[in-house]
């Protein structure tokens with residue numbers, strides 16, 4: 001007798017393999033990979049654990065479990081990550097969207113009004129900009145990234161989300177922060193008379209890990225996520241300095257600059273923003289009680 005194993009058996013095997021490999025969320029990851037391979041949902045294990053798994057499904061599941069045991073991030077295996085209730089495609093060219101970053105998006109949303117123009121620097125998968133556009137009306141946005149690979153992912157995410165909301169308006173530019181504007185004419189984005197290329201909101205979750213710390217991060221991050229999405233230079237603050245120094249030129253009067261920050265960076269980022277001329281600077285904590293967002297307003301001309 002060579003019967004195919006059941007869903008429950010295959011799951012238990014995968015979970016054991018991941019546990020042995022020291023994967024933190026072994027049970028969850030095994031379940032999600034099985035659901036991914038079999039096209040099932042979270043009730044299947046509970047209600048239909050005795051369902052037979054085909055040879056092909058079994059082979060694919062074991063292959064993915066092997067990769068996950070080698071610390072390939074779960075999201076690189078399934079190709080997607082949910083963020084702000086939306087599904088974003090991801091691959092090795094982008095940072096996997098983090099739940100912590102939802103705090104940044106929610107903080108921006110409190111300050112976002114219909115018709116505003118948003119600039120997202122280091123847009124990566126586009127998760128920040130596209131969520132903001134999805135949950136607002138008549139806003140338009142520009143996402144900038146230095147990585148062509150990342151922009152390809154962001155554009156594909158834009159194309160997919162637009163199927164649901166065709167009125168969404170975003171442009172994605174390749175370049176080094178504000179230098180991306182030097183070579184482009186944003187014809188569509190310039191239509192608001194008098195505002196030129198100015199933005200009401202600039203938002204960024206820039207790379208902010210200190211270079212020396214990257215080697216201590218979990219293998220999923222240090223070996224599989226793009227280094228350029230992590231590395232914030234020797235003190236982790238390079239991008240905050242560069243962005244804060246130039247942002248004023250691109251903000252309308254009363255416009256706001258929002259940053260995601262790493263824990264322990266609040267005081268430094270506050271100082272950087274103050275020095276650059278930002279006012280009314282606020283720091284917001286995440287659900288774990290850690291400083292996660294810093295933002296300030298630009299009133300100068």
Ligand code: GLN
Pocket residue numbers: 094095096097098101121122123124125126127128205206207208228229230
């Ligand atoms: N903006 C993207 C995100 O928050 C990418 C950030 C990055 O690459 N540092 O997920």
